[in-house]
Amino acid sequence: MAALAVLERPDVFHCAVAGAPVTEWRLYDTAYSERYLGDPHESPEVYDQSSLLTRAEKLQRPLLLIHGLADDNVLVAHTLQFSSALLAAGRNHSVLPLSGVTHMTPQEVVAENLLKTEVEFFRTHLQLAGPGSIGVSGPTP
Secondary structure (H helix, E strand, O other): HHHHHHHHHOOOOOOEEEEEEOOOOOOOHHHHHHHHHHHOOOOHHHHHOOOOHHHHOOOOOEEEEEOOOOOOOOOOHHHHHHHHHHHOOOOOOEEEEEOOOOOOOOOOOHHHHHHHHHHHHHHHHHHOOOOOOEEEEOOOO
């Protein structure tokens, strides 16, 4: 959802962190995908419209993709194919692969450090002040 938001509404979303994103519904669990999107062979246009791969050229804002390499829910192929599409479109982005991590890490220290990484990404790209701040820093009047 975060990746789609930053692709489609860069005027509203100035950066995004997408964790284990579904980027191509043809790669996801068939029962789930077909329940909502129908058979991909009968309705390929629905799958094309919902794919992030075909929207890669729209990226204008910073995007961090995070994916556990042992994820058996959303396969890492989603992030890898999306990253390849972004590179082919000449769009800069960052990818953080997490070795040995599944869809959600059970390791407290990894989860804590991952959250710190995400916060730092937002601080950097939204130009937020340090801890405890509640606003966006901007030019001095």
